[in-house]
Amino acid sequence: MSQNRPVSIPTSSHNSSAQYPSVAQNGPSVSIPTNPSESISSSHDHSTPQNGPKDKEVMHFSHPHKLSRVNLQEDEENEVICSGCEDTLVGNGYKCVEPDCDFHLHESCFHLKREIIHKSHPEHPLTLLPLAPYDNKDGEFTCNACCSDGTGFTYHCSICTYDLHITCVSLAERVKRADHKHELKLFYSCPVKDEDFYCDVCHGEVQKDRWMYYCEPCQYGTHLGCWDCEECERDSLLDTQAHLLDTQAQLQRLQLQMQISRQSAQFIASCAASLASLV
Numbered sequence: 001m002s003q004n005r006p007v008s009i010p011t012s013s014h015n016s017s018a019q020y021p022s023v024a025q026n027g028p029s030v031s032i033p034t035n036p037s038e039s040i041s042s043s044h045d046h047s048t049p050q051n052g053p054k055d056k057e058v059m060h061f062s063h064p065h066k067l068s069r070v071n072l073q074e075d076e077e078n079e080v081i082c083s084g085c086e087d088t089l090v091g092n093g094y095k096c097v098e099p100d101c102d103f104h105l106h107e108s109c110f111h112l113k114r115e116i117i118h119k120s121h122p123e124h125p126l127t128l129l130p131l132a133p134y135d136n137k138d139g140e141f142t143c144n145a146c147c148s149d150g151t152g153f154t155y156h157c158s159i160c161t162y163d164l165h166i167t168c169v170s171l172a173e174r175v176k177r178a179d180h181k182h183e184l185k186l187f188y189s190c191p192v193k194d195e196d197f198y199c200d201v202c203h204g205e206v207q208k209d210r211w212m213y214y215c216e217p218c219q220y221g222t223h224l225g226c227w228d229c230e231e232c233e234r235d236s237l238l239d240t241q242a243h244l245l246d247t248q249a250q251l252q253r254l255q256l257q258m259q260i261s262r263q264s265a266q267f268i269a270s271c272a273a274s275l276a277s278l279v
Helices: 230-278
Strands: 040-044 058-060 063-072 091-096 104-106 115-118 121-129 154-157 162-165 174-176 183-187 212-215 220-223
Touching: 121 162, 183 220
Parallel strands: none
Antiparallel strands: 040 115, 058 063, 063 091, 091 104, 115 121, 121 154, 154 162, 174 183, 183 212, 212 220
């Protein structure tokens, strides 16, 4: 896990001349919406193309070169990674026009708000940075939501040294798993404070300051990445089935033991009666 120590913002091959905005100290106030799909709001957005038709080359604040629109199909051999969210780029997006520059952005990442207020950190606005402002050569940061490292875009608070992946910023506030009867609510820290808590899907420990999905009535919770993990869900169902089968086997063993005990008791009683008749 990287240590977040603010320094002057480093440069990289894909954004060496990009200018990093400063956080507005006295900007307009922004209300925090209650709709989960509107959990972030913004007072600045300068990423929208301004150069006319969609097929024209455009600029993005995070990159020094012009970008052109693309529509990419899924290709396992030549996977394209978005430089913003670090996820696979399939569908509409943007690519750098320079032949030796491997900078790509999802269309949604291209249009991200430059400054937001998030419910997990309402004290200060978070500013979108293309590279984390820490003293490491890769621009690496540790996300305060999922506690994993990233080298792409970050929503950053310079006052608190607080960072969020752009994917974590837009997480749904309520989700549903097929193997649990209630919705799970997003918590910005582990709600179980007095004892260690383990994910009910992968069974790994959940760190106390880590976001998680949790059902309070059932005390059921998961890591952020586990709630919709098909493989994890399948494993969980298999574990449940195995547990039921094991329980059934134990019941059958108990029933057999009881039957043997009854037969033994009957045999002893019969022997006792036979001996009594001889006397």
